Amino acid sequence: MLFFFPENPFSKKGGNIIRAYSNLRIFKKLNIDVDLVGCEGFYKDSGEGFGLDYNYIKNFHLVGRKPTKNLLSLIYWKYKIIKLFSKENKSNFFLTANFKDCFNKILAENSYDYIVISYEFWTDLIRNVNLKGATKIVDTHDWITLNEYYKNPKLDIGKKFNEEIQNLNFYDKVVTISRDEFQVFSNFLGDKVVNIPQGFPSHYEGNPKTFSEKKFDLIFVGSNNPFNVQAVKWFFEMVYPLLPKNLNLCFIGKICEYFKEEPNVHLIPFAENLDDYYYDSKIAICPMLEGTGIKIKVVEALSYGLPVVGTVKAVDGFNSKIQNGCMISNDASEFAENIVKLLSTESLYQSIVQEGITFFDNHFTEKEVENDWKNILN
Known part of the structure; x- marks a missing residue:
């Protein structure tokens, strides 16, 4: 399995991170080898050590939104030229051409049975890419349209929700943590939507x-x-x-x-x-x-x-x-x-x-x- 989660799932600093960590624990119990992919910006901004636990992951890849500055590097100049002629992804600041290139390289060099993406606004990572038959799964975490509306009441709700549904429809399975959000998404996407709530050991x-x-x-x-x-x-x-x-x-x-x-x-x-x-x-x-x-x-x-x-x-x-x-x-x-x-x-x-x-x-x-x-x- 390739498991993409932008933050460090071992940092235990928030509910969304506990969710990702719990999923890794479950995949371990199901004897699934997991390659974890994270976003360099999130790891560095946290100011914390990586603290990775290789009991739950086989390989780790960290992807950056821009390449290391090197005036002699063709990759660096490719990124600079593309940036001049392309619009910034308004839904996801980190989803640059370089980020996608680096992610696609991981996909090209490996074969996976499952690809799990956390949050629908990262969907372009695997769109128009040869996934070699992998089952595509998104763990939604949240109803992003409603989350964005709370932050910005002037949001064009129709446009944002249409984008969210189109992204979710790309996947073979859509996992919700909330029963309420399961009801919303399943009305549009049918049986591909599955509700998997957060689990804990009983204490x-x-x-x-x-x-x-x-x-x-x-x-x-x-x-x-x-x-x-x-x-x-x-x-x-x-x-x-x-x-x-x-x-x-x-x-x-x-x-x-x-x-x-x-x-x-x-x-x-x-x-x-x-x-x-x-x-x-x-x-x-x-x-x-x-x-x-x-x-x-x-x-x-x-x-x-x-x-x-x-x-x-x-x-x-x-x-x-x-x-x-x-x-x-x-x-x-x-x-x-x-x-x-x-x-x-x-x-x-x-x-x-x-x-x-x-x-x-x-x-x-x-x-x-x-x-x-x-x-x-x-």
Whole structure:
């Protein structure tokens, strides 16, 4: 398999990256040899070491949007000339002629049974290329048109969505992480669309701490993407003032760059392992207002047996919007009230916990997701 994911799937710094890493784990279990291809710009911009795990990949290729500057190189001058006479790809800044040339060279020198592309806006990487009979699969991750609309309400939605559907239609299989997006895409593309949600190992039986022993009342895990920034800003402006002042909050991830630590607000910019933090927390929060796809932070919290208090967006992509371990409201007062009720009412707390565990076991175990992938990799 050639597996293209622009960022480093071993960096564990965001939900989309956890998704890619989880897929690599599953391909390993299915005895598939994987060549990983990444985007040089993403790896360098992260400022992190590559930290590749060759237990899950056979070969690694890093592709750049432009060649190394060398005035004696024909490749360099070819890129410069093409750049003068071609328009920049407005949907994907990185998708230059050089990027495609380098990617095509990988395809030319190898033969693959499967080619998995992450995100439909990279489709031109394999369009009009000899794929030698490989099965083409796209892991959509998100509904890109809606994501772009959130960022730019003046977006020409019809034009963008038509582009997205045309790209998806190029593939043999279209994988969605969200049940909602499965419904949208399958209306246009039929049976080639398959829903494979995010899977996690179950951690809820290993919790060594009782409710009263836990240090944190609330936990939020998130990267610094704009949707997380908006969510945390709304939480601190609208919900936090309504909560009891003695609650202890834990925030983990690059989202910590956007606010200051206070006596009861603990910031953890990076955690190699989240077990101790989840086991030491009573409730996970997900105050997302925008964004698409499943909120992986919610599924992860459910895998630890935590109830989730969130907005309506917290249950995006779920098969059921009720009895799923989440208490949801877009109203700040009700959001705060849900937190207080869970922390103060043991019977309600245990009821929501059990709903979440049952929902997780029915939809999000690694075994379920492994079987889903097995069904399309045959």
